[in-house]
Amino acid sequence: MTVVVLGSGPVGQTAALLLARRGVPVVLVDEHERRDPVGSRAICQQRDTLDVWAWLGAGCLAEEGLTWTTARTFHRDRELFALRLPDAGSALPPFVNLSQARVEEVLDELIARQPLIDVRRGHRVTGLTQPGRVVVECDTAAGPRRIEADYAIACTGAHGDVVRRAVGEQLAGVSFADLFLICDIRADLPGWAAERRFFFDPPWNPGRQVLIHPCPGAQFRIDWQVPDDYDLAAEETGGALDRRIRAIIGDRPYEVVWRSVYRFHTRLVRRMRAGRVLLAGDCAHLVAPFGARGLNSGIADAENAAWKLASVLRGEAGEGLLDSYHAERYAAAVENAEVTTATMDFLVPRDDKQRRHRAEVLARAARDPAAHAEVDSGRLAEPFWYAGSPLTTPDPARPFAGRPPRGALPPPGPGILLPDVTVAGGRLRDLARAGFLLLTTPGVPAAGLRSVEIPVGGALGARPGEAWLVRPDAYVAAVLRDTAAIGPALRRATGG
């Protein structure tokens, strides 16, 4: 049994490591002979992403990253409000800022030590067919090569058209007109090191916005919205880029570490499962990075795909389980597209109505704290809730109330990721990742499953007589009050 993972960006790397950790041999393919460490790209790594990487042995990423806990929002020259990120009782911080380049480096080190991962660099995928098994055609310096596997996870990113076309897919949606200039600078900015700052319409970028994130090593990511005819090369040679930076940091010394100009998109494939191929990460969905939903949602795709493929390959579940990969992760992609589109409508209004709404909200937020929740500078990445998934057994006593308010988590229940709590045997999420787990309240029998006793109440809000069935990605599949219901809930959670 083998899975071929196409593309060794952070999503492909994580998928390969997760499969190997679950005992599945992997061939990991990438077109580049070596990694190009240029540029930071995704910098905001969310708590549950850090949790997955920690389980894989990359706990150092949470430690190396810069923890920020306060998000400040300004309008023109005045601060509107400051939000503190909730702590959620986890040992991991809500977010750290750490460059994608560093993440990739650490994951590469883990991959090099993992005997179940066969890395094939310098292999450009040129075609893929599925005549029973998956057959991948590659171009290499030594001539064409063919790789066969039982399944594939396609993680070839935004430019992975070859793979998308081969499975009859494309990224459909919209691209935004305005551009964004991104500069990573190194500078000493006292007081800015643990805060994210968002400026609407600052005097030094009138009519547009600027986002500033602190990063490790006294670096700062500055992100300006710029007109669509913006010319970075002309700004650099004419000194305008220096004036732009000095308008923010004043007369301090600084060094530009990386700069780039981007256009953002909201684009999705129609199906994230195409036969034996699961599409993941940017290969399946692109969203604007406000809210950090790109890489973080790609890691959730990888986790979802890996436990399901491992279960199918080990004969613990039928192929039907793979349909739930599309059901769950496409719903998450649609949610991310909706959330980031709302943010872009606020940041870059497309018509007079949206412009008037934004002006009215920003004016009201200056005098009325109740308006702060309407100021949309990005709803930060959060775990998706699989309450409507075919794998989830609903509990009428715990109905899912829909998307929670910004910054809040839904109460634990069916379809929700377990809170990160520690019990006598260790971290509950780590125990769950070893395979389906039953959490039993005192006096409830284990029904032949691996089980851990949990108290009534506690972080889960468990009630007397309940058993909680938890999936290998630490999501709650069912909350049951009758042991006879455990078998059917388990069959449902494995796609049966």
Ligand SMILES: Cc1cc2nc3c(=O)[nH]c(=O)nc-3n(C[C@H](O)[C@H](O)[C@H](O)COP(=O)(O)OP(=O)(O)OC[C@H]3O[C@@H](n4cnc5c(N)ncnc54)[C@H](O)[C@@H]3O)c2cc1C
């Ligand atoms: C400026 C910027 C800031 C961002 N900030 C954030 C953020 O703060 N938080 C966040 O969550 N996300 C952020 N993102 C998004 C994030 O960078 C992407 O979501 C992430 O890189 C996606 O990872 P991936 O592994 O899916 O794809 P990629 O990183 O694009 O990797 C794809 C891999 O596939 C390989 N490949 C492609 N085609 C082929 C082929 N034919 N054959 C073989 N190999 C192939 C490529 O070489 C590459 O290694 C940001 C993006 C940008 C541009």
